[in-house]
Amino acid sequence: MTARTRLLDASVAQAMSALSAAAKRGLGDPALAELVVIRASQLNHCAFCLDMHLRIAREHGVPERQLDLLAAWEEAEGVFDERERAALALTEAVTVLTEGFVPDSVYETAAKHFDDAQLAHLIGLVVAINNWNRVMVSRRIPPGGHTA
Amino acid sequence: MTTHTDETHTDDRTPTDRTGTDRASTGRTDRTDRPGHATAGYAPEHTPRLAWAEQAPEVFKAMIRLDAAARKGLDPKLLELVKVRASQINRCALCVDMHSKDALAAGESVERIVQLSAWEESEHFYTERELAALALTEAVTVLTDGFVPDAVYERAAAHFEDAELAQLIAAITVINAWNRFGVTCRLVPGHYQPGHK
Numbered sequence: 486m487t488a489r490t491r492l493l494d495a496s497v498a499q500a501m502s503a504l505s506a507a508a509k510r511g512l513g514d515p516a517l518a519e520l521v522v523i524r525a526s527q528l529n530h531c532a533f534c535l536d537m538h539l540r541i542a543r544e545h546g547v548p549e550r551q552l553d554l555l556a557a558w559e560e561a562e563g564v565f566d567e568r569e570r571a572a573l574a575l576t577e578a579v580t581v582l583t584e585g586f587v588p589d590s591v592y593e594t595a596a597k598h599f600d601d602a603q604l605a606h607l608i609g610l611v612v613a614i615n616n617w618n619r620v621m622v623s624r625r626i627p628p629g630g631h632t633a
Numbered sequence: 634m635t636t637h638t639d640e641t642h643t644d645d646r647t648p649t650d651r652t653g654t655d656r657a658s659t660g661r662t663d664r665t666d667r668p669g670h671a672t673a674g675y676a677p678e679h680t681p682r683l684a685w686a687e688q689a690p691e692v693f694k695a696m697i698r699l700d701a702a703a704r705k706g707l708d709p710k711l712l713e714l715v716k717v718r719a720s721q722i723n724r725c726a727l728c729v730d731m732h733s734k735d736a737l738a739a740g741e742s743v744e745r746i747v748q749l750s751a752w753e754e755s756e757h758f759y760t761e762r763e764l765a766a767l768a769l770t771e772a773v774t775v776l777t778d779g780f781v782p783d784a785v786y787e788r789a790a791a792h793f794e795d796a797e798l799a800q801l802i803a804a805i806t807v808i809n810a811w812n813r814f815g816v817t818c819r820l821v822p823g824h825y826q827p828g829h830k
Contacts, residue, residue: 492799497800504699583774605688606692609692625786
Protein backbone atom coordinates (compact mmCIF):
# COMPACT_ATOMS: atom_id res chain seq x y z
CA MET A 486 0.00 0.00 0.00
CA THR A 487 1.38 3.39 -0.90
CA ALA A 488 0.22 6.70 0.45
CA ARG A 489 -2.13 8.76 -1.72
CA THR A 490 -0.14 11.82 -0.77
CA ARG A 491 2.18 12.67 2.06
CA LEU A 492 1.55 16.39 1.83
CA LEU A 493 0.43 18.12 5.00
CA ASP A 494 1.21 21.78 5.55
CA ALA A 495 3.91 22.15 8.20
CA SER A 496 1.95 24.73 10.20
CA VAL A 497 -1.10 22.44 10.18
CA ALA A 498 1.00 19.53 11.47
CA GLN A 499 2.61 21.72 14.14
CA ALA A 500 -0.74 22.98 15.41
CA MET A 501 -2.11 19.43 15.47
CA SER A 502 0.90 18.30 17.50
CA ALA A 503 0.48 21.24 19.89
CA LEU A 504 -3.18 20.33 20.32
CA SER A 505 -2.37 16.69 21.12
CA ALA A 506 0.41 17.64 23.52
CA ALA A 507 -1.70 20.21 25.39
CA ALA A 508 -4.60 17.79 25.74
CA LYS A 509 -2.41 14.94 26.94
CA ARG A 510 -0.57 17.19 29.41
CA GLY A 511 -3.82 18.53 30.83
CA LEU A 512 -5.30 15.08 31.27
CA GLY A 513 -2.20 14.04 33.20
CA ASP A 514 -2.65 10.29 32.76
CA PRO A 515 -0.46 8.97 29.92
CA ALA A 516 -1.69 5.36 30.16
CA LEU A 517 -5.35 6.38 30.01
CA ALA A 518 -4.54 8.77 27.18
CA GLU A 519 -3.22 5.86 25.10
CA LEU A 520 -6.34 3.77 25.76
CA VAL A 521 -8.47 6.69 24.57
CA VAL A 522 -6.34 7.34 21.50
CA ILE A 523 -6.21 3.66 20.50
CA ARG A 524 -9.97 3.19 20.90
CA ALA A 525 -10.72 6.23 18.71
CA SER A 526 -8.24 4.96 16.12
CA GLN A 527 -9.98 1.58 16.12
CA LEU A 528 -13.34 3.24 15.45
CA ASN A 529 -11.86 5.38 12.68
CA HIS A 530 -9.87 2.45 11.23
CA CYS A 531 -6.57 4.34 11.25
CA ALA A 532 -3.80 1.77 10.71
CA PHE A 533 -1.00 4.29 11.09
CA CYS A 534 -2.37 5.61 14.39
CA LEU A 535 -3.01 2.13 15.81
CA ASP A 536 0.50 1.00 14.99
CA MET A 537 2.03 4.10 16.54
CA HIS A 538 -0.08 4.25 19.69
CA LEU A 539 0.00 0.55 20.50
CA ARG A 540 3.75 0.89 20.57
CA ILE A 541 3.56 3.98 22.81
CA ALA A 542 1.01 2.29 25.08
CA ARG A 543 3.38 -0.62 25.64
CA GLU A 544 6.18 1.80 26.42
CA HIS A 545 3.91 3.40 29.03
CA GLY A 546 3.26 0.00 30.56
CA VAL A 547 -0.41 -0.33 29.59
CA PRO A 548 -1.22 -4.00 30.32
CA GLU A 549 -1.39 -6.30 27.29
CA ARG A 550 -4.72 -7.60 28.52
CA GLN A 551 -6.21 -4.10 28.27
CA LEU A 552 -4.85 -3.65 24.77
CA ASP A 553 -6.15 -7.07 23.73
CA LEU A 554 -9.66 -6.39 25.01
CA LEU A 555 -9.95 -2.68 24.25
CA ALA A 556 -12.15 -3.21 21.19
CA ALA A 557 -14.66 -5.02 23.44
CA TRP A 558 -14.13 -3.01 26.61
CA GLU A 559 -17.83 -2.89 27.46
CA GLU A 560 -17.94 -6.67 27.71
CA ALA A 561 -14.55 -7.03 29.36
CA GLU A 562 -15.56 -7.06 33.00
CA GLY A 563 -12.79 -6.59 35.48
CA VAL A 564 -10.27 -5.40 32.89
CA PHE A 565 -11.00 -1.65 32.98
CA ASP A 566 -11.87 0.38 36.05
CA GLU A 567 -14.86 2.73 36.27
CA ARG A 568 -12.80 5.80 35.40
CA GLU A 569 -11.35 4.12 32.32
CA ARG A 570 -14.79 2.90 31.27
CA ALA A 571 -16.22 6.43 31.63
CA ALA A 572 -13.41 7.81 29.47
CA LEU A 573 -13.86 5.10 26.84
CA ALA A 574 -17.62 5.64 26.64
CA LEU A 575 -17.03 9.36 26.14
CA THR A 576 -14.37 8.62 23.53
CA GLU A 577 -16.83 6.53 21.52
CA ALA A 578 -19.62 9.09 21.73
CA VAL A 579 -17.39 11.99 20.69
CA THR A 580 -15.85 9.95 17.87
CA VAL A 581 -19.08 8.56 16.42
CA LEU A 582 -20.91 11.87 16.39
CA THR A 583 -22.97 11.12 13.33
CA GLU A 584 -24.99 8.49 15.20
CA GLY A 585 -26.43 11.10 17.50
CA PHE A 586 -24.81 13.64 19.80
CA VAL A 587 -23.16 12.76 23.10
CA PRO A 588 -25.79 11.20 25.39
CA ASP A 589 -26.39 12.80 28.79
CA SER A 590 -25.68 9.52 30.58
CA VAL A 591 -22.28 9.22 28.89
CA TYR A 592 -21.36 12.82 29.58
CA GLU A 593 -22.55 12.71 33.19
CA THR A 594 -20.70 9.51 33.95
CA ALA A 595 -17.52 11.08 32.63
CA ALA A 596 -18.18 14.24 34.65
CA LYS A 597 -18.34 12.11 37.82
CA HIS A 598 -14.84 10.76 37.28
CA PHE A 599 -13.12 13.84 35.86
CA ASP A 600 -13.20 17.44 37.06
CA ASP A 601 -14.01 20.19 34.56
CA ALA A 602 -10.41 20.85 33.56
CA GLN A 603 -9.60 17.14 33.14
CA LEU A 604 -12.82 16.63 31.21
CA ALA A 605 -12.04 19.52 28.85
CA HIS A 606 -8.61 18.01 28.19
CA LEU A 607 -10.05 14.52 27.75
CA ILE A 608 -12.47 15.89 25.15
CA GLY A 609 -9.54 17.74 23.60
CA LEU A 610 -7.58 14.49 23.40
CA VAL A 611 -10.44 12.68 21.65
CA VAL A 612 -10.69 15.59 19.20
CA ALA A 613 -6.92 15.57 18.67
CA ILE A 614 -6.73 11.88 17.79
CA ASN A 615 -9.79 12.24 15.56
CA ASN A 616 -7.79 14.91 13.73
CA TRP A 617 -4.85 12.57 13.20
CA ASN A 618 -7.15 9.73 12.20
CA ARG A 619 -8.73 11.94 9.53
CA VAL A 620 -5.52 13.22 7.98
CA MET A 621 -3.88 9.77 8.03
CA VAL A 622 -6.84 7.78 6.65
CA SER A 623 -7.66 10.41 4.00
CA ARG A 624 -4.09 10.39 2.70
CA ARG A 625 -3.86 6.60 3.24
CA ILE A 626 -0.62 6.81 5.17
CA PRO A 627 0.60 3.22 5.68
CA PRO A 628 1.47 2.04 9.20
CA GLY A 629 5.05 2.37 10.37
CA GLY A 630 7.63 5.01 9.67
CA HIS A 631 6.76 7.08 12.72
CA THR A 632 9.14 7.88 15.49
CA ALA A 633 7.36 6.85 18.64
CA MET B 634 -51.78 16.58 21.66
CA THR B 635 -54.55 18.48 19.89
CA THR B 636 -57.44 17.34 17.76
CA HIS B 637 -57.58 19.28 14.59
CA THR B 638 -61.29 19.45 13.84
CA ASP B 639 -63.25 22.68 13.49
CA GLU B 640 -65.87 21.53 15.99
CA THR B 641 -63.60 20.68 18.89
CA HIS B 642 -60.79 23.15 18.14
CA THR B 643 -58.86 22.34 21.26
CA ASP B 644 -55.65 23.81 19.95
CA ASP B 645 -54.56 26.12 22.72
CA ARG B 646 -53.00 28.71 20.45
CA THR B 647 -54.98 31.93 20.24
CA PRO B 648 -54.86 34.81 17.76
CA THR B 649 -52.90 36.80 20.32
CA ASP B 650 -50.23 34.14 20.51
CA ARG B 651 -47.14 35.90 19.18
CA THR B 652 -45.46 32.78 17.93
CA GLY B 653 -45.23 32.76 14.21
CA THR B 654 -47.56 35.65 13.53
CA ASP B 655 -45.14 38.46 14.29
CA ARG B 656 -42.33 36.65 12.62
CA ALA B 657 -44.43 36.04 9.54
CA SER B 658 -45.45 39.67 9.28
CA THR B 659 -42.01 41.12 9.87
CA GLY B 660 -40.11 38.46 8.02
CA ARG B 661 -37.51 38.18 10.70
CA THR B 662 -36.72 35.94 13.61
CA ASP B 663 -36.09 37.54 16.95
CA ARG B 664 -33.52 34.92 17.76
CA THR B 665 -31.34 36.05 14.90
CA ASP B 666 -31.92 39.78 15.19
CA ARG B 667 -31.80 40.05 18.94
CA PRO B 668 -29.50 37.36 20.20
CA GLY B 669 -30.16 36.35 23.76
CA HIS B 670 -33.85 37.24 23.67
CA ALA B 671 -36.17 34.27 23.81
CA THR B 672 -39.03 34.07 21.34
CA ALA B 673 -42.45 33.48 22.89
CA GLY B 674 -43.64 29.94 22.38
CA TYR B 675 -40.19 28.54 21.62
CA ALA B 676 -38.53 26.06 23.93
CA PRO B 677 -36.15 27.64 26.42
CA GLU B 678 -32.50 27.95 25.48
CA HIS B 679 -30.30 25.26 26.96
CA THR B 680 -27.13 25.94 28.89
CA PRO B 681 -23.76 24.62 27.76
CA ARG B 682 -22.33 21.60 29.55
CA LEU B 683 -18.78 22.82 29.79
CA ALA B 684 -16.79 25.99 29.04
CA TRP B 685 -14.03 23.90 27.48
CA ALA B 686 -11.97 26.79 26.12
CA GLU B 687 -11.66 28.28 29.61
CA GLN B 688 -10.91 24.91 31.15
CA ALA B 689 -8.32 23.99 28.53
CA PRO B 690 -6.87 27.30 27.26
CA GLU B 691 -3.78 25.71 25.66
CA VAL B 692 -5.98 23.31 23.75
CA PHE B 693 -8.13 26.22 22.58
CA LYS B 694 -5.05 28.18 21.48
CA ALA B 695 -3.85 25.21 19.45
CA MET B 696 -7.28 24.94 17.83
CA ILE B 697 -7.17 28.61 16.81
CA ARG B 698 -3.70 28.11 15.32
CA LEU B 699 -4.83 24.95 13.54
CA ASP B 700 -7.90 26.68 12.12
CA ALA B 701 -5.78 29.53 10.76
CA ALA B 702 -3.21 27.12 9.30
CA ALA B 703 -5.84 24.95 7.60
CA ARG B 704 -7.70 27.78 5.86
CA LYS B 705 -4.59 29.13 4.09
CA GLY B 706 -4.92 28.96 0.33
CA LEU B 707 -8.57 27.88 0.30
CA ASP B 708 -11.34 29.91 -1.30
CA PRO B 709 -13.42 31.34 1.60
CA LYS B 710 -16.75 30.50 -0.05
CA LEU B 711 -15.73 26.90 -0.68
CA LEU B 712 -14.41 26.68 2.87
CA GLU B 713 -17.75 27.78 4.31
CA LEU B 714 -19.67 25.26 2.18
CA VAL B 715 -17.43 22.52 3.54
CA LYS B 716 -17.84 23.79 7.11
CA VAL B 717 -21.61 24.03 6.89
CA ARG B 718 -21.90 20.54 5.38
CA ALA B 719 -19.64 18.85 7.94
CA SER B 720 -21.50 20.65 10.73
CA GLN B 721 -24.81 19.37 9.36
CA ILE B 722 -23.54 15.79 9.25
CA ASN B 723 -22.17 16.06 12.79
CA ARG B 724 -25.24 18.02 13.89
CA CYS B 725 -23.32 20.78 15.60
CA ALA B 726 -25.94 23.47 16.17
CA LEU B 727 -23.45 26.20 17.08
CA CYS B 728 -21.32 25.43 14.03
CA VAL B 729 -24.30 25.38 11.67
CA ASP B 730 -25.34 28.77 13.05
CA MET B 731 -21.84 30.22 12.75
CA HIS B 732 -20.89 28.90 9.33
CA SER B 733 -24.22 29.50 7.62
CA LYS B 734 -23.90 33.13 8.72
CA ASP B 735 -20.24 33.26 7.70
CA ALA B 736 -21.17 31.80 4.31
CA LEU B 737 -23.78 34.51 3.80
CA ALA B 738 -21.28 37.14 4.90
CA ALA B 739 -18.77 35.74 2.38
CA GLY B 740 -21.31 36.36 -0.38
CA GLU B 741 -22.90 32.91 -0.53
CA SER B 742 -26.54 32.66 -1.69
CA VAL B 743 -29.31 31.50 0.63
CA GLU B 744 -30.35 29.01 -2.03
CA ARG B 745 -27.00 27.23 -2.09
CA ILE B 746 -26.90 27.03 1.70
CA VAL B 747 -30.45 25.67 1.83
CA GLN B 748 -29.69 23.03 -0.81
CA LEU B 749 -26.50 21.93 0.88
CA SER B 750 -28.11 19.21 3.01
CA ALA B 751 -29.32 17.55 -0.24
CA TRP B 752 -26.41 18.53 -2.50
CA GLU B 753 -26.22 15.15 -4.25
CA GLU B 754 -29.72 15.78 -5.60
CA SER B 755 -29.13 19.45 -6.36
CA GLU B 756 -25.85 19.30 -8.23
CA HIS B 757 -26.75 22.11 -10.61
CA PHE B 758 -26.43 24.58 -7.74
CA TYR B 759 -22.71 23.82 -7.44
CA THR B 760 -19.58 23.61 -9.58
CA GLU B 761 -17.90 20.24 -10.26
CA ARG B 762 -15.07 21.40 -8.01
CA GLU B 763 -17.44 22.20 -5.16
CA LEU B 764 -19.20 18.86 -5.60
CA ALA B 765 -15.88 17.03 -5.41
CA ALA B 766 -15.06 18.93 -2.22
CA LEU B 767 -18.47 18.13 -0.71
CA ALA B 768 -18.11 14.41 -1.50
CA LEU B 769 -14.69 14.43 0.16
CA THR B 770 -16.15 16.29 3.15
CA GLU B 771 -18.73 13.55 3.67
CA ALA B 772 -16.21 10.73 3.39
CA VAL B 773 -13.67 12.31 5.73
CA THR B 774 -16.40 13.25 8.22
CA VAL B 775 -18.12 9.84 8.38
CA LEU B 776 -14.89 7.93 8.82
CA THR B 777 -16.41 5.21 10.99
CA ASP B 778 -18.41 3.92 8.01
CA GLY B 779 -15.21 2.90 6.31
CA PHE B 780 -12.23 4.86 5.02
CA VAL B 781 -12.28 7.39 2.21
CA PRO B 782 -13.27 5.63 -1.04
CA ASP B 783 -10.84 5.79 -3.98
CA ALA B 784 -13.51 7.26 -6.23
CA VAL B 785 -14.16 10.11 -3.82
CA TYR B 786 -10.47 10.82 -3.32
CA GLU B 787 -9.70 10.67 -7.02
CA ARG B 788 -12.59 12.95 -7.88
CA ALA B 789 -11.21 15.52 -5.46
CA ALA B 790 -7.66 15.02 -6.77
CA ALA B 791 -8.92 15.76 -10.29
CA HIS B 792 -10.14 19.20 -9.18
CA PHE B 793 -7.56 20.25 -6.60
CA GLU B 794 -3.82 20.26 -7.02
CA ASP B 795 -1.80 18.42 -4.36
CA ALA B 796 -1.10 21.23 -1.90
CA GLU B 797 -4.64 22.56 -2.14
CA LEU B 798 -6.07 19.08 -1.60
CA ALA B 799 -3.92 18.70 1.52
CA GLN B 800 -5.37 21.99 2.78
CA LEU B 801 -8.89 20.84 1.98
CA ILE B 802 -8.36 17.64 3.99
CA ALA B 803 -6.95 19.76 6.84
CA ALA B 804 -9.94 22.12 6.69
CA ILE B 805 -12.42 19.22 6.80
CA THR B 806 -10.48 17.81 9.75
CA VAL B 807 -10.60 21.13 11.60
CA ILE B 808 -14.34 21.67 11.24
CA ASN B 809 -14.81 18.13 12.50
CA ALA B 810 -12.74 19.13 15.52
CA TRP B 811 -14.89 22.21 16.22
CA ASN B 812 -18.02 20.09 15.72
CA ARG B 813 -16.80 17.64 18.38
CA PHE B 814 -16.20 20.38 20.93
CA GLY B 815 -19.50 22.05 20.06
CA VAL B 816 -21.64 18.93 20.35
CA THR B 817 -19.89 17.40 23.34
CA CYS B 818 -19.99 20.62 25.36
CA ARG B 819 -23.48 21.37 24.00
CA LEU B 820 -22.63 24.90 22.99
CA VAL B 821 -25.59 27.17 22.34
CA PRO B 822 -26.45 28.35 18.81
CA GLY B 823 -28.14 31.59 17.86
CA HIS B 824 -25.81 34.24 19.22
CA TYR B 825 -23.17 34.29 16.53
CA GLN B 826 -22.70 37.44 14.51
CA PRO B 827 -20.29 37.36 11.56
CA GLY B 828 -17.32 39.66 12.00
CA HIS B 829 -17.60 39.57 15.80
CA LYS B 830 -15.58 36.45 16.49
